[in-house]
Amino acid sequence: MTVPNLHPSDARVLDLLVEAGFDPAVLPPLNAEDAARARALCDYFHSLDRTPIAEPSDVLVEATLARIQQADRDSAERMKLGSGESRGLRVMGIGNHLALAATVLIAVCVAIPLAAHSRNGSAEALCANGLRNLGRALHGYSADNLGSLPMTAGFAGFAPGGNADQMAQAADGKGGEALATLAHKGYCTAACTRCNGTRQLAYRVPMHRVQLSLLILPGMPVVADRNPEIGLNPEQKLSSSAKTGELPRGSDNHERRGLNVLFNDGATRWIIEPIVRVRTPLGIRDEDLWRPRTTDGTESLGSKAVANDPFDVFLVN
Amino acid sequence: MDHQRKSVPRPDEALLASHMAGDESAMAQLIERHKIDLHRFLQRFLGSATAADDVFQETFLQVHLSASTFEQSRAFKPWLYTIAANKARDFHRKRRRRTMTSLSTPVGGDQSDGTLIDMLQGSPDTTSAASESIEESLRVKDVVDSLPDHHREIVLLSYFQRMSYSQIAETLQVPLGTVKSRLHAAVATFADRYRRAFPHSFKANSS
Numbered sequence: 001m002t003v004p005n006l007h008p009s010d011a012r013v014l015d016l017l018v019e020a021g022f023d024p025a026v027l028p029p030l031n032a033e034d035a036a037r038a039r040a041l042c043d044y045f046h047s048l049d050r051t052p053i054a055e056p057s058d059v060l061v062e063a064t065l066a067r068i069q070q071a072d073r074d075s076a077e078r079m080k081l082g083s084g085e086s087r088g089l090r091v092m093g094i095g096n097h098l099a100l101a102a103t104v105l106i107a108v109c110v111a112i113p114l115a116a117h118s119r120n121g122s123a124e125a126l127c128a129n130g131l132r133n134l135g136r137a138l139h140g141y142s143a144d145n146l147g148s149l150p151m152t153a154g155f156a157g158f159a160p161g162g163n164a165d166q167m168a169q170a171a172d173g174k175g176g177e178a179l180a181t182l183a184h185k186g187y188c189t190a191a192c193t194r195c196n197g198t199r200q201l202a203y204r205v206p207m208h209r210v211q212l213s214l215l216i217l218p219g220m221p222v223v224a225d226r227n228p229e230i231g232l233n234p235e236q237k238l239s240s241s242a243k244t245g246e247l248p249r250g251s252d253n254h255e256r257r258g259l260n261v262l263f264n265d266g267a268t269r270w271i272i273e274p275i276v277r278v279r280t281p282l283g284i285r286d287e288d289l290w291r292p293r294t295t296d297g298t299e300s301l302g303s304k305a306v307a308n309d310p311f312d313v314f315l316v317n
Numbered sequence: 318m319d320h321q322r323k324s325v326p327r328p329d330e331a332l333l334a335s336h337m338a339g340d341e342s343a344m345a346q347l348i349e350r351h352k353i354d355l356h357r358f359l360q361r362f363l364g365s366a367t368a369a370d371d372v373f374q375e376t377f378l379q380v381h382l383s384a385s386t387f388e389q390s391r392a393f394k395p396w397l398y399t400i401a402a403n404k405a406r407d408f409h410r411k412r413r414r415r416t417m418t419s420l421s422t423p424v425g426g427d428q429s430d431g432t433l434i435d436m437l438q439g440s441p442d443t444t445s446a447a448s449e450s451i452e453e454s455l456r457v458k459d460v461v462d463s464l465p466d467h468h469r470e471i472v473l474l475s476y477f478q479r480m481s482y483s484q485i486a487e488t489l490q491v492p493l494g495t496v497k498s499r500l501h502a503a504v505a506t507f508a509d510r511y512r513r514a515f516p517h518s519f520k521a522n523s524s
Binding site: 022044065267268 | 352360457
């Protein structure tokens with residue numbers, strides 16, 4: 001296969017266009033042929049404007065700042081471990097002690113209200129880091145198993161049109177078992193298959209007789225924090241619904257503040273509600289990670305599930 | 318007076334200096350200011366919004382960690398994009414190592430004779446209704462995604478960031494001549510693959 005070359009005349013006009021910032025008004029006067037070249041080149045570049053682009057998430061700035069703060073905390077922790085004993089203690093006078101005590105008091109007063117916030121940010125960042133490790137384990141498993149992911153035995157054979165609530169209840173726990181397979185087979189540690197080493201994660205339910213694969217649908221969610229809707233009994237659902245008008249939307253793993261999601265391209269994202277915009281061959285649609293798609297086209301627990309919709313992203317614990 | 322000073326947007330370089338001096342809001346302002354453009358650049362580079370989120374965060378984390386090495390005489394934006402492009406390339410490399418097969422479609426390149434005008438007798442038909450469809454825009458994206466990293470980044474920086482050759486050279490830290498030859502090769506490859514992805518529009522126009 002040969003690499004195509006740009007004709008020197010096209011290259012010359014392209015250079016002019018780049019230096020003009022693709023603004024025809026800034027271009028020097030061109031003869032008719034070069035003007036046609038410039039138009040042709042611009043047509044190609046303008047076609048790039050048609051590539052689909054999603055807006056950045058609303059929490060991107062906060063998430064970035066949280067990551068920076070986490071890095072600072074980690075760095076401070078390392079510095080603390082590296083200093084102290086080896087350097088020895090300096091002799092301080094009474095004035096220094098008083099100044100230090102005053103500083104500590106002020107710092108404590110300021111820090112206490114911020115502590116809870118930073119603790120949450122830290123837990124979320126650690127969880128995201130764990131998910132990234134889990135993503136690497138899933139990719140390793142996939143590479144050794146012809147592109148497929150650990151099966152969640154017992155619910156790949158759901159018949160289409162089953163009751164979604166029963167399907168969810170029956171699948172509950174199977175997601176965790178499938179992820180534990182990764183640890184059993186040595187792709188990661190057991191702690192890696194849980195949020196911050198202890199709390200359950202939710203894993204994607206493969207649809208009816210469809211083997212779950214990392215390669216078929218790029219950019220799809222695969223794992224997330226624990227699904228809080230599964231396991232609620234009907235009374236809890238009713239009472240939750242009556243009190244708030246909504247069932248829990250954030251994961252219990254993070255006190256319902258939101259959830260971390262791992263996508264099959266290895267990226268993670270923190271979201272407030274379990275709604276993720278995904279691209280399928282049928283178009284772009286919003287997926288509710290907590291609920292399966294049902295026969296009436298909505299997503300909910302307790303209705304008829306469409307167990308063979310390969311583009312439904314439904315995560316169970 | 319103080320109020321007046323606040324209403325004037327502070328340059329990026331000043332915000333970075335304030336961040337280093339301990340101003341907690343300065344980094345938030347920098348991130349907010351570059352959020353849209355940088356995220357779009359990364360999305361087009363990586364082909365995924367979620368991957369762009371991840372690399373966007375990595376980029377600003379690196380800005381924070383390397384702020385002390387930033388030369389105040391330089392412009393902030395090319396430095397930011399240098400970091401972003403490096404992080405995006407790292408992300409690509411790791412992802413490629415992890416997946417067994419490439420998601421990009423290999424395309425042949427053995428019919429590259431003629432100038433762009435010859436190839437563009439049927440240039441992209443922007444008027445047809447079909448060109449507005451999601452499917453077609455996804456095909457354009459596939460063509461962009463199929464370009465090698467060092468070609469794609471240069472197309473994105475020149476067209477979407479409107480960078481001059483010297484700014485691209487500074488951002489990618491490669492000689493000016495290399496930038497030019499890479500962009501020429503990138504455009505030739507893009508045009509060739511575009512023509513293969515949209516054969517009907519070319520046939521229609523050339524007939």
